[in-house]
Amino acid sequence: MKSVNITIKDIAKALGLSLSTVSRALKGSYKISEATQQRVKNYAAEHHYRPNLIAQRLKNKNSRCIGVALGTIPNSFYAEVMNGIESVAYEKDYMVIVTQHFESYEREVKNLENLTWRSIDGLLVSLSSETKDLSHLTKMQQQELPIVYFDRVPEHQACHKITTDNFGGAYEATTHLIQIGYQRIAHITSSPHMSISRGRLEGYYQALADHDMPQQEQYIKYCRHGGMLPEEVENALDELLKLPEPPDAIFTASDRLTMHTFTLLRKWNIAIPSRVALAGFSNFASPELLDPALTTVKQSAFEMGSLATRLMIELIESKRPVEGFQHKVLATELCVRESSAGIIAVH
Amino acid sequence: MKSVNITIKDIAKALGLSLSTVSRALKGSYKISEATQQRVKNYAAEHHYRPNLIAQRLKNKNSRCIGVALGTIPNSFYAEVMNGIESVAYEKDYMVIVTQHFESYEREVKNLENLTWRSIDGLLVSLSSETKDLSHLTKMQQQELPIVYFDRVPEHQACHKITTDNFGGAYEATTHLIQIGYQRIAHITSSPHMSISRGRLEGYYQALADHDMPQQEQYIKYCRHGGMLPEEVENALDELLKLPEPPDAIFTASDRLTMHTFTLLRKWNIAIPSRVALAGFSNFASPELLDPALTTVKQSAFEMGSLATRLMIELIESKRPVEGFQHKVLATELCVRESSAGIIAVH
DNA sequence: CCGTTTTATGCAAACGTTTGCCCAAATAAA
DNA sequence: TTTATTTGGGCAAACGTTTGCATAAAACGG
Structure with a gap:
């Protein structure tokens, strides 16, 4: 690309000044007279001077x-x-x-x-x-x-x-599921070592605890790749549904997990919410357009x-x-x- | 940020060479002996030398x-x-x-x-x-x-x-609507001066023509901002539905327009597809999860x-x-x- | 053994800024 | 008038590369 911009040198030459004076005039002050500053600034403006960022960066x-x-x-x-x-x-x-x-x-x-x-x-x-x-x-x-x-x-x-208030969001969603009557609430989440997973898991646990419901390991499923691999969600969901007492509701911990779970339930013809309810973290733009409209925990x-x-x-x-x-x-x-x-x- | 990277100068000093030799050795060839090249390259690799991109950019x-x-x-x-x-x-x-x-x-x-x-x-x-x-x-x-x-x-x-093959995509979608029996197919599109709008409009027209159906101005609605302003889609759709002979199908020309139209139809309780069918360009990830599942023209x-x-x-x-x-x-x-x-x- | 070519390397300018330091002129103080 | 201070501005180095040109050493031809 041909550079077509004028440089400080050009300004200096045109105005009969030194590079340093022009440079200082452009940044205002530092012992350059008002008159000179104006001359320089005007000339620069007229000729669309833009400092070369690369050079500036190299210096600064x-x-x-x-x-x-x-x-x-x-x-x-x-x-x-x-x-x-x-x-x-x-x-x-x-x-x-x-x-x-x-x-x-x-x-x-x-x-x-x-x-x-x-x-x-x-x-x-x-x-x-x-x-x-x-x-x-x-x-x-x-x-x-x-x-x-x-x-x-x-x-x-x-x-x-x-x-995000991961704890709070999860607590609120889980509490919601409990309050409208779900008894066996599963949780599908990502890697257990991640900050967001942990916060959401704790919110989920706390909601169960506050409503005197048992915390059951069998209802927690981890997807180590956060749902990047479709089969990990598939396995998790499959295992949940095959339990002697399968969950009647699922709370999913992230965008991808929520959408995957939703898709699979639909694909497997598992009625939502009558057979299993679903609520999850999701920022999908229009969850109300889904079939059924999806309960979401939305992040800012x-x-x-x-x-x-x-x-x-x-x-x-x-x-x-x-x-x-x-x-x-x-x-x-x-x-x-x-x-x-x-x-x-x-x- | 403190720069912690070594420079060509450091290498030159360490190896007792000149800057130019090091520079040339690193780029391979240019009459630098194999031995020197190896010395330089090894040293650079050992010390994780990475050329300063800013400086390179300023030069090159x-x-x-x-x-x-x-x-x-x-x-x-x-x-x-x-x-x-x-x-x-x-x-x-x-x-x-x-x-x-x-x-x-x-x-x-x-x-x-x-x-x-x-x-x-x-x-x-x-x-x-x-x-x-x-x-x-x-x-x-x-x-x-x-x-x-x-x-x-x-x-x-x-x-x-x-x-994208805008013409082809629009032609195919419109033809599909025609073939399954829709008679009054409307088209909601963006600015008429845009390449994609034009191509899609022409595909739509051509499909009508090839099936001996009339081209009616009243069924074409332009949203100059491509649906960035929600009310332009609302107006367009409202006008279409108020026509003496409202369309029985709508073909929308872009992602945003499709989703807006879909949302509005749902919001206004207009049955899809029994009262008005919908097909449109969209790259939404899971259109099959919508209610009803959405017919889309998907771009690569x-x-x-x-x-x-x-x-x-x-x-x-x-x-x-x-x-x-x-x-x-x-x-x-x-x-x-x-x-x-x-x-x-x-x- | 001398002149020429080849080979390997170094010097220094350049890219466009910024900035520490120096200096001339003007002004103020003595 | 001399000295000190202020004001306005210039010189040159630096940032880390690249590259045309120069050059020393080695190799070669005669």
Whole structure:
């Protein structure tokens, strides 16, 4: 590509000034007279001068560019988060480089390496479901690269993070299922070591406990790949349904798991909710259009992205290292629909 | 962020060589002895040398970075396209900067300006529905920035593009509606000046013509913002239903329009397909789960993204300017489901 | 043994900024 | 008038590469 932009040198030549004077005039102040500043600024404006970002970056080490690592873009939750990220980035004049790790630890590591190599100003990360070892990330933090985690965050590490109220969302959904009469509520979730899985599992447990219902291991199914492999959901569901006392309701812990479960139940002609009710975390845009309309726990995905990005930019632009770590928790919204219509209503 | 990477200078110092020798050794050949090359390469590998991309870019003007301009990421079609783009970019060791224009011409222009300012190697563009004036893009092409358009492409301009067989997809869907007995088939589409709208409209017309059915203006509704404003779809649909002879089937031209129409029909309690059938372009992941299951014309979104990116990288990496322009057309897939169950079957 | 070619390497400029330091002129203080 | 201070601006190095040109050493031909 032919570069067609004018440079500081061009301005200096045209105005009979030195490079340094022009540079300083453009940034305002620093002992350059008002008159000269105006001359320079006017000339720059007239000729559409735009500083060469590459050169600036080489000098200054800042690129106004934010890297993002997430699972996969077509996931409706992440797509909405990306929307939030991009929107704030645009507003603040940053750009966004996006990478997908497809829930693979190896790919996550590679992506993050690539991103930092490209000297971005900060990193927005949602961990892969395989990730247990965080050394690649702590290394980056030690290099003082600002990192903000969202959704799937490290649990035992001081860091900035934006999360969903996983406990609360799960508690509310499970309580809802209990209150309308379901007795044997199963839970399909992802890797047990993930922050979101843990929070949701605990919310589920607490709801059972608060309503004097037993916690039964047989009703908990883990999908280690978070539903990236269709058969893991299939197996989980199959095992649940084959139990001597199969569940009368299922609470699913993530977007992908919810949709997979829903699809399988439909495919296997298992009536929802009469044979088994379904409620789950999901950010699918129109759950009310499904058959039956799906009861969902909805996360504030856009807000998660935008908050994370605002915090990120704050971190980048603050001169002094920010003291302490921020952790924001976003509320969920339970939307009750037909897929969890009460037993009472049905009988 | 503290840069912790070693530089060519470090290698040169450690090995007692000059910068130029190290640089050339790393790139292989250019009259550097095998022995030295190995020494340098080994040292570089041991110390995890990675060339500073910023510096390289300043010298060479290539960044291994591709800019993308599209409507909005949460749109399931674009999300899947992005997946294709990112996947190929990863494979070829490029990174992707993504911007959303939200179907606004102004924002498209700004985004593209920002992208080029950041000296990317190439641009993947899907035009906004407002875009008529292409001068901002032709200017970039003249600067020899490689551009590949996808989905919404300039119609009257020599350029590289990947499109869907809009004509064919629309023809097939309309023919399907005709063949199972619908008589008054309406068409809801976006801006009439867009390439995709035109192709789909023509496919629709041709299908009518080939089956000796009249083309009636009253059955064509344009949504200038492609459904970004909910009320434009609402108005369009309302007008259609209020006609003395309302349509008995609707063919919608895009993802957003299809979902909006579907939602409204459900909301207004208009039975699908008995009162009005629905078939439309959509890349929603599970249309079979809707109530009723939705007949869709599905585009190869992932493939569109991956093909566009492969072509892009080819353009970037070819030494000689590529002669001629490529235009690839991807087939659509019609999936017939309940929302267009035949009239015959219903009666 | 000398001149020429080949081979392997180094020097320095360049990419477009930023910035520490220096300096001339103007002004103020003595 | 001399000295000190302020004001406005320039020089040059630096960021980490790449690359045209120069050059020293080795190999070769005569």
